[in-house]
Amino acid sequence: MKEILLAMKSELVVTVIIFILLLIKLGKGMANTTLLSLVQILLLLSVPIALVGNEDGIFFGGMLLSGGLLGFQKAILSLAVWLITLLFADWLKKTEHLTEFIVLMLSSLLGMHLMISSGNLLMFYLALELATIPVAAIANFDLERKRSSEAAMKMILSSAFSSGFLLFGISLLYGATGSIDFTIISSSLDNSGLQLMAFVFIFSAFAFKLSIVPFHLWTADVYEGSPIPVTAYLSVISKGAVAFVFMNVLGKVFLSMEHVWYWMLVAMAIVTMVTGNLFAIRQQNIKRFLAFSSIAQVGFILVGISGNSSFGVTAVTYFVLVYVFSNLAAFGVAAVLSDIGREDLSGYKGLVRSNPFLAWVMALALFSLAGIPPAAGFFGKMFLLGAGAARGNHWFIIVAALNMIISLYYYLKVVRVMFMDPAENPASAAVIQPSVKFGLIICSAGIVLTGFFSWIYDHISSFN
């Protein structure tokens, strides 16, 4: 009993927070400001709880796994949600239904935690749905904006579609192997046609969730239409969680099909990086811009996954941690600026003079996303490419490296606009709430320090 509670501690903590919020809502309710502070404190507490005292274990007949790496991955996600509550405090405080918003977001987080620990396809499917459906609801939270409902609609349709793929794949796989347990499946794969077909369906479902090209078409519209905290949530936390599970499923369950999925990953990584990059170049809306850049980033994650080694696992986990800081910082700045009516790139002109703090944080975040030192993104990208290069496929790495240059072009474009273009219509100095500022400083510190402190990487690596 004690082991089970210990193994599920991060899920339990999130559940407890959800219940606390629901009880508050049932009672007299609470002012948004107080409620938000409470949530921030509780979420901050949940990070170390997820982080420490994780022991390897298998529970409920293989349904639920626990382990150090899984705990660390969950802690990254909780940390990211905490940062979201800090960075988007402005928007959250103005929401009429803050409790519902937080409860839905945390339910999705709960789903992701369970998804990461799942050791069984059924468990995985249920957790995935729990992680997805609440997000569709909160995507609709800008009730006055039509685009918000459109985003929610697109999101729910595309995820229903991908769930269909996934379920079909699972049932075929069940038919072919007679089990839904990860370990049993992996030992009974023999590359028959039916299994390959099942694999392709499951792969496609993952590709939908990760917005790997050609399954990416929902991404930009949903990102643009959703409220900005939801966009940040989708592009960072949801992507990160699915990437963890994807890596796990490919490396553990479908290990014997490596010769098949390696080339699938190579092809899709190249297409994803190129498409994401080429579309990002043309974007004027900053949310759409970040959406396409996040597609390109997923392409780089695929390079790391394709390495299929302990290096790859560590590199992907590390990269997601860095990506949390970098992308959330970018979204945080974008949120502050969209509050003063600057949502397009042209509105960022001359930002360094009116809002130097925001401009420098944004620049740092973009350098990190582009993979330029001293930002931690440099290390993240290096390790991903290094893990991919270990297969000896140099041309693949050359293509990835060339894509880093393309991505640098558009990241620098934003920096150029902020630092070098004269402001025709200068932005007023934005008021930055203390908690937002705190969040941005945490993100910046994360970007700068994660790279230098190699013990963070060593810690992740020690789980293997």
Place this chain on the structure above:
Amino acid sequence: MNLLALLFIPLLTALLILLERRPMQVRWLALAGSSVQLLASILLYFGYRKAALADPSTPFLFRERYSWYPDWNIGLHVGVDGISVAMIMLTAFVVVAGVLVSWKVEKMTGSFFFLLILLSLGAYGFFISLDLFTMFFFLELAVIPKFLLIGIWGSGDKAYSANKLALMLMGGSALILVAILALYVSAPAGERTFDMLQLAGREIPVDVQRFIFPCMFLGFGVFTAIFPFHTWVPDGHSSAPTAGSMFLAGISMKLGGYGCLRAATWLMPEGAKAYGDIIIVLAAIAIIYGAFATMMQKDLKYINAYSSVSHCGFVLLGIGMLTKTAITGAVFQMVSHGLMTALFFAVIGMIYERTHTRLVAEMGGLMKVMPFITTVMFIAGLSSLGLPGFSGFVAEMTVFVGGWEREAGFYRVATIIACMSIVVTAVYVLRAIGRTMMGPLDASSFGDLKDADWHEKMAAFVLIAGILAMGLAPFWLNELVAPGTDLIVKKIGQLP
């Protein structure tokens, strides 16, 4: 002596500048930090000499290894040989001069000096690294300061130039990245390393070298303006603020030359032999094409930028020849070109600040109002065209002699072509100086211009001291560099 001091001094300076926002204090902080660094680098020179005399058999001195990302076998492995000491001293001279020249920068002063010091930090780190990963880290660390320095404080079409520079340099970095990773995975799983000393001790298979060497050399070559990837040089240099141009030509282009020598030629001598002739052809084209392109320029900064393409061609020519004398000449040329071009850009900056034009045709007779600046410009120009007594002569002569040591007709022709460029250099240098400094003075617009300020004079003195020290007494530099070049030449072995 612990080499990490060379990293901590600029790091501390940069952090202090970040905390201190008042312009005057920031200037003094930057000057103090860079002067201490200059002092440290001079101490390093004497320390190195003493240690090298005591222990001539060890190629790299003051070695320390700090583990960093042990999973990947990455370590901050620092150590210097004579070549790196020469490069570090060059950097220290240029940085002090650059800080002094930028004394009057008013726009976002704190950020400006922060980026200058950060750029120098990247260069120091690069020159002391013996680990390919950390070397690459420091190389890339220097890219963003360049981009921002040009884009924010530059002139002309600065956003375009900044972008072109950053993208082309990152293109070079991408090639280097691929080469480094390919080199890393060329060893079996347990023995993978980025450590250059270990890699140099291994026999890397010839076919692997033939794949990796061109990536590595071309990648670093972009930094040092290898033809046809030299196009960022004119735009970048001419748009950059004065100190930015000085750093670009004096330090940043040397990162490339040093990388070509250390990471490409030393680690993969078989690759160097296979591609040496191609390097020589490209270098000869750069030398002669750069010189003729300079003849056509009307803007002082463009003149100096194109002449940098030509002069850096000598560096590549020396490396491509692969003989000991030629490689020594390449190192000499790096030091010489760094000092001289920095001085030239400093002078151009001083003139531009006064006349607000850089077009040769609009100036004339400036010698009458600014005798000091004119003298400095003469020194820079004469060094550039290779007059004996200045550093340029020593460097170019050594490259030519080294080139002549290869006896086949191809190398002779390449050397002769390179020699001919000196005539062209003399033409454009003398013409530029003559037209700007001599002749009648346009008294109405330039009559009441002031001569150099104290800080500008200081900057000029620092660089001229370096140029004369090298030009009048080249033997100390030769002594310093010899063990380093020996090491490389020994690895190259018998030439085909």
